[in-house]
Amino acid sequence: MSTPTATAPTTTTTRPGLVLTVVCLCQLMVVLDITVVNVALPSIRDDLGFRPADLPWVVNAYTLTFGGLLLLGGRVADLFGQRTAAIAGLSVFGLTSLAGGLAGEPGQLIAARGLQGVAGALLLPVSLTVITTSFAEGPDRRRALGVWAAVMGVGGAAGVLLGGALTEWLDWRWVFFVNVPIAVVAVPLAMASIRNLHRGRPRLDIVGAVLVTGATTALVYAVVRTDRHAWDSAHTLGLLGLALVLGVLFLVVEARFAREPLVRLGLLRQRSLAVASVLVFFIALGQFGAFYLASMYLQNVLHYSPLQAGLAFVPFSLGTVVGTMVGMRLVAARGPWLPVLLGLGLTAVGIGWFGAIRPDGAFVTDMLGPSLLASVGLGTCLVANTSMGTTGVDPAEAGLASGMLNAARQIGGSIGLAVLVTVAGSVTRNHDGAPLVALNAGYARGFLVSGCLIAVATVICLVAAPRDARSAVRRT
Incomplete structure (x- = not known):
């Protein structure tokens, strides 16, 4: 089994305020999105003509891709660089938020939400990664983690307030449009402040990535569909069993066969x-x-x-x-x-x-x-x-x-x-x-x-x- 490739030691960044600002913007976009959309669901249903059975997919499409790809998203930041991952995540999140706000029918909004989840799976891990690679262990990192954690805690609760205010005073589409200016501000800041830690030629464990993504996606899908299928139903138990099998296969591949394990x-x-x-x-x-x-x-x-x-x-x-x-x-x-x-x-x-x-x-x-x-x-x-x-x-x-x-x-x-x-x-x-x-x-x-x-x-x-x-x- 391979060991991690050496990198430059972790030191305090020369632009700590700017780096922390970018990290918090990445964190804020993802955490807000988890709660801000829920408040707008009734308005989305009425405006776009969602069937009751399809409305939960405004949330589920995001949850599936986000939850299924988080582990892979974190590894992508290691292999291809934090700056690359942050810029890609911010750009895609902003564009898909714009697409969601402009959606004219249910299928368009659900597709945009699924792609938002992919971007979120890059952004959330990279926000923490940047802190651990840019701030030395000790007081500097503790302060940065404190701000990061505060944004995570406040953002989840503030999403309910923001969602209610935007829906009541403007329109449900603004729960998506609000992400666009954040991305516009954050992308150039990320380009100017976040470092890429290079590991030489990046090699991604494709088999491991497919297995772990399949396992986590099957698990999350089984759980989110318990609104339609009982916990002891063949549908739920079958998906949980599939997640378990894929998870075991992933561990075997990582332990015995992968040259550079995920x-x-x-x-x-x-x-x-x-x-x-x-x-x-x-x-x-x-x-x-x-x-x-x-x-x-x-x-x-x-x-x-x-x-x-x-x-x-x-x-x-x-x-x-x-x-x-x-x-x-x-x-x-x-x-x-x-x-x-x-x-x-x-x-x-x-x-x-x-x-x-x-x-x-x-x-x-x-x-x-x-x-x-x-x-x-x-x-x-x-x-x-x-x-x-x-x-x-x-x-x-x-x-x-x-x-x-x-x-x-x-x-x-x-x-x-x-x-x-x-x-x-x-x-x-x-x-x-x-x-x-x-x-x-x-x-x-x-x-x-x-x-x-x-x-x-x-x-x-x-x-x-x-x-x-x-x-x-x-x-x-």
Whole structure:
């Protein structure tokens, strides 16, 4: 098995502010897009004449290509250079966003969304890769990761607000058009600031790329189609089985046959990266679904407008920023394990607290407290977990490590959303109360399950943490 090719050592960039600006713009485009489109779906349906069965593909087309190609996208950044990957991703994302906003029929919009997902699969890993190869380990990288994590946390919540405002004040097409000026600004900045780390002649493991892309795509497709096929149906089980077979074949090819593996399996034995990937998977299992349930509760139970629902996420965004700042300080003072543990615990309690929502509730009494607690915890653990996962990674494999972390997050989020929607829907259907009471009961159960999933991550972290980190938690 080949080892990573040596590259220039990672040093602090001479243009840190400019590099960080580009990285955050890449991150912002992708993270916003995950939530901003959801609010506009009813308007898209009415304007373009989507059939009810086809409307979910506005989201699914993006999710499939994005989730299926993240690992490959991270490796492309390693092989062909971060600047090349960033410029390609930004350009394609901007052009496909323009195409989506100009779409005149359902098929055109779905095609544009699928290509957007391809671009996103390049952008999200490269944004983290640039940080790990441009900022030396220590205070510089911690600050950069803190800003990056804050954009990720705030962007997810802000997408709901932006989507509601654009749809209500302008038109649904602006949820796509808004990406175009960001890309126009970011492309020349990327050309001027991001370095390409060359590894000589790039060689891509085609067989491995096909197998891992097929495995992740089959897994994500199986999950997103549980809205039509039950979890125990032949359709779902068959696709999950296909994903498992392709995944096993991928590991065999990488271990025995690939001259330059897409994934050097020895990287998986790096404890901090392996644990961080597992933790971000479980965080996303609970987080993505909780965002969706909160939006549905605000609009379907409390009868908020899309814009009002977006404004209700502002405290969550502010709490995430505070949590990120706390996490950065704790990582600098105590290392990453303690803030990950503390952040996960706060997030689990906060999201579980959402389970106390009431049909006749209000934002201040039912949403504000858990929003603040969960957001501070999430910001704290995300920045610390990302720092833990990228520490000690060879610059030649920084893109791959970034792809692993982001793929774990996206796959976990897709599975978690499908599971929590299923749980909420089942409780609502089997509830004997009035429709609004039944709907509230379903959302409340979903929040409790979400909190439990993040509590599992807390236990995993506690078990995997070194002895000195566990002692620090007991003293805290």
